[in-house]
Amino acid sequence: MAKVFASIGTALYKTEIKTATNSLVADEPVSAGGLDLGFSPEELLASALAACTCGTLRMYANRKGWSELIKINVHVEFSRDIQANVSQMNREIELIGDLNEEQKTRLLAIANKCPIHNTLTHTITIETTLT
Incomplete structure (x- = not known):
């Protein structure tokens, strides 16, 4: 936790x-x-997704022994339309290294399973109390 x-x-x-x-x-x-x-709070939220994506992809590549993945860059843009009550994140992942298409496709699928991605795309409950 x-x-x-x-x-x-x-x-x-x-x-x-x-x-x-x-x-x-x-x-x-x-x-x-x-x-x-x-x-800013919005940057912190976007940073959480970017950091989690990087870490998850690195962990997966290491477990698979994909040493050819030299670097992972993740760029996240977060925007909100307050009037429409809609938020959007755009995530761009750059995989640097000599990876084949199968590896890239698998890494994209893994990126969409990182814990922060799952939190942001599934139901979340926030309980607030005063002390």
């Missing part, structure tokens, strides 16, 4: 996010009233 703690003081939108072993800063862009001191 992933656990994070986020905290914001009076500084506009600068949010400190911590896990047991890591920390980062999130903020809103200047255009939204922030100071752009860190990733």
Whole structure:
């Protein structure tokens, strides 16, 4: 189970996010009233998909012994239409190395099974309590 703690003081939108072993800063862009001191919440969400995709593909390729896969680049664009209540992510995967078409096809299928992809494309429940 992933656990994070986020905290914001009076500084506009600068949010400190911590896990047991890591920390980062999130903020809103200047255009939204922030100071752009860190990733925006939308960038963090897109980053989760990109990082999970990279890690899942690397893990799979390593298990298959596909040393010819030298590098994986993942570019994710996230957009929302607030009025239509619709969000969209576009993910582009670049596989660098001497892979055949069968390997590429298999890696695409695996990318669509990464845990964050599954979370984003399936039902999720968020329970919120005040303490």
